[in-house]
Structures are given as structure tokens and as C-alpha cells.
Amino acid sequence: MDRRTFMKMVGATMAGTAGGTLLTPRTSEAQKAFEQKEFHSILIDTTRCIGCRRCEKACAEANNLPIPDISEQANEAIFEKKRKTSETAYTVTNLYETEKGKVFVPWRCMHCNQPGCRSACLVYAIKKRETGHVTWDANCLGCRLCVYSCPYDLVKWEWYGTIVRLQKCNLCYGRFLKGKLPACVEACPTEALMFGLRRGLLEEGKRRIAQNPGKYIKRIYGEFEVGGTSHLYLSAVPFNQIGLRTDLGVKSVPEYSLVYLSAVPFIAALVPITCFAIARVVRIEKDAIRKELEKKEGEEKKKGEEKEKHK
Amino acid sequence: MSAEKTEKVEIKNLRDFWSFFWSELKPKGPIFTPFNIISAPVIVIGLALIVYRLAIGLGDTTNMNNDFPWGIWKGAIVMSGIAIAGGGYTLGFVVYITGMERFRPILRETVLFAFLCYVFYAPALLIEIGRWWNFQNPFIGYEFGVSSVLFIVAWHFVLYMITLGIEFSPAAAEWLGMKRVRKIVGATAVGAVALGVMLSIHHQAGLGALISMGHAKLHPLWYTEFIPGLFFFSSIFAGPSMMIIVSSVTQKVFSNRVDEEYRKSHADIVVGLGKMCAGVMFAYLFLTFILAHHEHDLQYINTPMGYWWLTEVVGLGLIPMLLFINGVQNRNLSTIQLAAILAVMGAALNRFNCAFIAYNWFLPLEARYSPYWMEVVVTFGITFLMIWIFRFAINRMHVLSRQPEWAAAIDKH
Numbered sequence: 001m002d003r004r005t006f007m008k009m010v011g012a013t014m015a016g017t018a019g020g021t022l023l024t025p026r027t028s029e030a031q032k033a034f035e036q037k038e039f040h041s042i043l044i045d046t047t048r049c050i051g052c053r054r055c056e057k058a059c060a061e062a063n064n065l066p067i068p069d070i071s072e073q074a075n076e077a078i079f080e081k082k083r084k085t086s087e088t089a090y091t092v093t094n095l096y097e098t099e100k101g102k103v104f105v106p107w108r109c110m111h112c113n114q115p116g117c118r119s120a121c122l123v124y125a126i127k128k129r130e131t132g133h134v135t136w137d138a139n140c141l142g143c144r145l146c147v148y149s150c151p152y153d154l155v156k157w158e159w160y161g162t163i164v165r166l167q168k169c170n171l172c173y174g175r176f177l178k179g180k181l182p183a184c185v186e187a188c189p190t191e192a193l194m195f196g197l198r199r200g201l202l203e204e205g206k207r208r209i210a211q212n213p214g215k216y217i218k219r220i221y222g223e224f225e226v227g228g229t230s231h232l233y234l235s236a237v238p239f240n241q242i243g244l245r246t247d248l249g250v251k252s253v254p255e256y257s258l259v260y261l262s263a264v265p266f267i268a269a270l271v272p273i274t275c276f277a278i279a280r281v282v283r284i285e286k287d288a289i290r291k292e293l294e295k296k297e298g299e300e301k302k303k304g305e306e307k308e309k310h311k
Numbered sequence: 312m313s314a315e316k317t318e319k320v321e322i323k324n325l326r327d328f329w330s331f332f333w334s335e336l337k338p339k340g341p342i343f344t345p346f347n348i349i350s351a352p353v354i355v356i357g358l359a360l361i362v363y364r365l366a367i368g369l370g371d372t373t374n375m376n377n378d379f380p381w382g383i384w385k386g387a388i389v390m391s392g393i394a395i396a397g398g399g400y401t402l403g404f405v406v407y408i409t410g411m412e413r414f415r416p417i418l419r420e421t422v423l424f425a426f427l428c429y430v431f432y433a434p435a436l437l438i439e440i441g442r443w444w445n446f447q448n449p450f451i452g453y454e455f456g457v458s459s460v461l462f463i464v465a466w467h468f469v470l471y472m473i474t475l476g477i478e479f480s481p482a483a484a485e486w487l488g489m490k491r492v493r494k495i496v497g498a499t500a501v502g503a504v505a506l507g508v509m510l511s512i513h514h515q516a517g518l519g520a521l522i523s524m525g526h527a528k529l530h531p532l533w534y535t536e537f538i539p540g541l542f543f544f545s546s547i548f549a550g551p552s553m554m555i556i557v558s559s560v561t562q563k564v565f566s567n568r569v570d571e572e573y574r575k576s577h578a579d580i581v582v583g584l585g586k587m588c589a590g591v592m593f594a595y596l597f598l599t600f601i602l603a604h605h606e607h608d609l610q611y612i613n614t615p616m617g618y619w620w621l622t623e624v625v626g627l628g629l630i631p632m633l634l635f636i637n638g639v640q641n642r643n644l645s646t647i648q649l650a651a652i653l654a655v656m657g658a659a660l661n662r663f664n665c666a667f668i669a670y671n672w673f674l675p676l677e678a679r680y681s682p683y684w685m686e687v688v689v690t691f692g693i694t695f696l697m698i699w700i701f702r703f704a705i706n707r708m709h710v711l712s713r714q715p716e717w718a719a720a721i722d723k724h
Binding site: 084086087116119120121122123124125137139140141142143144145147148149151152153156157158159160161162163164165226245248253254256257259260261263264267268271272275276278279282283286 | 366367368369370371375376377378380381404407408409410439440441442443445446448449452453454455456458459460461462463465501504505506508509512513516517519520521523524525526527528536539670671
């Protein structure tokens, strides 16, 4: 190996390593937030919800969305359909017919502990705040991978209009910074929604389960689902009867891309080097073959010349 | 002929360049061909629709909604477009790294095709993203989502586009008669290819990693932990399959631009590529079946989605593989070409399935996504425009023929 090739290889190695280090994933950020600070949460007790939809109205008022009609006649018509959250409604309440009768369930962004939308975002426009709020910033470019990857299907894109944005519950982050409760919690007449620190709410949920034997099923939805969420659900009936998916597992969404992300620096460092190595070996081999052929040809030529001389 | 001509015009300054460029812009063939008559209005309407979409938003111009955030612009143009552009790195690897010189005649055409795929699909992404005025944020923004798969894909997408540009630039330098530039870019070939292989592995697999994040909404038959690997493997056979089709077409359409060496070796190249595709497809299908079995997904086979999966994996996977093997054994070019068409369709269908067909599959049929006519017209408009540029380059540069003497002399030094 001459000096030039050596320098080339050193350069390539350094470039590969630098690139690899630069692009090493930092997925542990959400984890860090999780360890250092308590997340804020809302405990939703579906046995207490009466389907008045005041949370929907308060949410619309707080977030400048179209104000829904929550009169009783309107409610009756609306509960016939299972609605989804949308760009005009961050929270919706649905009615489910279950084995224990009618159950109302409010829906909104779950504010996962390790949000898939946050790890999907390539410009860090979606943030998991240290307080637990999952918020959206305007440097978003609208690739909608967050919508694609939300396991609960609660992240919504605004499709109509030129200046569009991501529309979802942000746990009233603005109000939180001013020291106020989330609008929906403030509006709830039956304390079906309860705001607080996640750990405290989990304890409260377990206390309710223990103090009212037979009233609840003995689990809190959101304690472990998809890595844990900040919206916690208590229910009297199995969760799949009130529309909550129970097949999602406990693995958080960012973990699904972790295999790929951890391979990135290795590929960045190793593949070019391997390619150069193969190319070099092939070249050496080819040169050797060519030289041998030339040698043979030369010998044959010599022999032929000698033969002609003899003649 | 053209080699001598270009040698005479050596471009020394910008004015030379522009006068030469203007003279080259004139069409080389007849203007009113059936292809032109069909494609020109589609391109014009497509461009108008792109402006319309940028002004008015996605809701009125596409059928995408919150259940199906990705439509054919991402599924067809970006995802499958990148898969069929995979020939760029596979053939670059085969020729420059493993030194199989017999594939060299097809290399420039492949690199040009891949380069154009990337160049035209990047603007397609621009119209696809909702807040397009922010498109530069991943590159020069103030916040980098370094833990995002899409961040890596975006960067490697752009870097690979530049790499392909460098890989193709010798042909452009020869066309413009820039000897010094030709000397510099000619020396970068192996480096560019090695870098290109790395970048390709990253973003081909990265697209799969994006899909794997939608695991909760993707049909279990399509979701596996190894989607990144499957995407990478399928691009290895989809790229060369596409090149079998493209090279067979260009052999006929641009026969005046093909030199004797390429014409003679074309059959050998197609058979060689067919062999390669058969091998890679076997690995891909083997992995697919094994994964489906290991993850206990075969219980879904006897459902409508299961039949659809079989269509993709058997109808457009196993059958083209067998056709490839048969065609290679009998040296039957038309069998290989048919197999290539099916294989490309299979790879594209796989991307379509992951983007919107097998996504949210539990929704009723009337709520499912089907493309709006504007989406289809824009897709065709972009593709036609790409074919126009492809034709432009082939008619003027040494793409299908050996490089001119002076360039070969530079390479030898």
C-alpha cells in the first residue's frame, strides 16, 4: 500500500465515522424527560361521564375552533355515530352500548410518554414537553408521518386551505403555562376528568378500583399501553367494548424504528470501506490475471519467433 | 459524428455554454409523434395542477384524508419510484466495485434513469407535503429531528441525488466538451459509487422503517419487524428489472444512438440481469414467507386481504421469479422482459399496499382511499416530463454509446 492509498483510506474512515456520529439517533430524549420530570395527565373515569359534551364546547372555545351545538336534541343525533377527533374538534365524546349499558367515552390525543409522532417528526416540530404535553410548532413541513404512525389515530391534519397545520389536543399547554387547568377538565360537571401528575392519578385510579369492588375492571388503560400514555382511562367494562384498542402492546412506537436507527451509523461507516476493499481486491486480481495473460502471450510470441528462426 | 462535433466546441466561458446549450435545445426528432401528442397536454395540465395545488391546498386536489394521510403521490411517485431507481446503486456496485465489465454498456443509461427518478420525485415530494414553504427546514432549519427516520431518509435522499449527479456528470461533461471537468469527475467514479451504495441502503431501508412505524394500522401480513430489510431487498431486484424494461425499449426507440458494442451485448446483459433478479427475488420471497410464518400471519390467508397479499407475493413475486429462471435457462429475452414487467409491478404494488391499501385495512370499503383524478394526472405529468428529459439526454449525450476517444484517453491516464 503506498502513501496515497493509505491517506485515502484514512480519509474515508474519518469521513464515515464523522458521518456516523453526526447521524447517531438520540431517541433517549423522551426517556430523559420521563426520568427527570413528572408528566401531567388526565384521568378519565368513564363511569362518571354523562355525555353532556361540555368538554367539547370548552375545548373549542379555548382553541378557537367552531363551537359545537351541545343542546340535548343535538346530542341525541350526534351519539348515533361514532365520531373521530378532527381538525375542527380536538376532543369528541362517543356513546358505546356495552354489557353494562350505555357508556360515554371522551376521546383526545393520548399524550404518550414516548410519542410516535414526536419521533416521526424530522424537524422536531412535535415536542414532548418536560411537563408531559405533546405540542406542535409551526416549523412543521407537513409530511404527515405523525398522522401515519399514531397508533390511536388521534393526530389530525388540516386538509383544506393553503396555510394548514396539525390539529390535535395539546393538553392546553398555553393555559397550563398561565397556571390554569385544561379547558375540558374545568368544564366537566361530574369530575369524570381529573388533571394532575401522572403518578398521582395512577394512584387515584387504583384507589378507586380498590374502594369500589366490582365497579371497575382492574386495570387502568394507558398505564402501560404503547409505552404508557398521559390520558388514563378507568372503565366498568372491558376496554375493547368502549372502542379502546387492546391489541397495541406495551412497546412504544419509537422502538419500532430503533432497529433501523441503530444500524445507520454502522452502515455509514462500514459500507463505503467494504466497497473500497472489494474494489481494490478485484483490481489487484484483475491486474494479476492481465499480467499473466500478457506473460503467456509474450512467451508464445517468443516461441513462434524462435520457430520461425529455426525454419 | 457527434463525438467529433463536441470535440470541436470546447466550452471556455459562460457565453459559449449558453450558445451551445441553446443550439442543443432544438428537438432532434420529429415533433408530432403519437407520444408527444399524448404527453404534452398531460404535462401542461399536470404543471397547472401543481400550481393549483400549491395555491389551494391538498384537500381540494387529492382524496387524502386523516384515515389515509399518504396517497399515490407518496405511494406511487416517491416510494415505488425510489424502488425502481434502485438500479443506480446495484449496477454501480456490480460494475465499479465487483468489476463485472460486461454490464458497463448499460451503466450510463441506468445512472441517468435513476438520477432523473430522484430529480423528478423530489419536487413531487414538495407538492406532497402540506406546508411546502417549510421544505428546507430539515436541511437548513434550526431544529433537526435527528431521532427521526424521515430525517435520515430526507438527508440521504438529497445526498444520493447529488451523488447520482456526480456519477452521471462525465457524460454531461463530454457533451459540453469540458475536458478539465471531465477529468475531475471521471476520477470520482469509484468513490461516488461506494458512497451511493451506502446512501441507498440507508434510504431504501429507511422508507421501510417509516412504514414499520405505522404497525398499529398496517395489516399483519404486511407488517413485520424486518420491513426495512424487505424494502432494501425488493429495491435490489426492482431496479435491475426496471433497467431490463428501459434498456429493451431504448434499444428499439433510440436505435440510431446505440453503438455496435451495446447492441451486440444487450442480450447478454438482459440475461445477466435476469439471473441477478431471480437470485435476489428468491431471497426476498423466502424471507417474506418465513416472516409471515414466524409471525403467525398465515392465519389471515383465507381472507380478502390474504388473497390480495397472495396476489402481490405469488402473482407478482413467485411467478416472475420462475419466469426469470426459465428465461435465463432458455436465453429467452421476451420471457425475461415479461418477468421484469411483473417484478416491477410487484415491487410497486408492495409500496402501494404499505402506503394506503393495507393501511387502515379494517375500514369499510367506501371509506377507503382511491386517487382523485388530479393526483393521477400530476403523477403522469411528472413521469412524462421525466421521459422527455431522458430522451433529451439520450439524443445528445453518450449514454447508449461508448464515450468519445478523448474521454477514454483521459480515463487511461
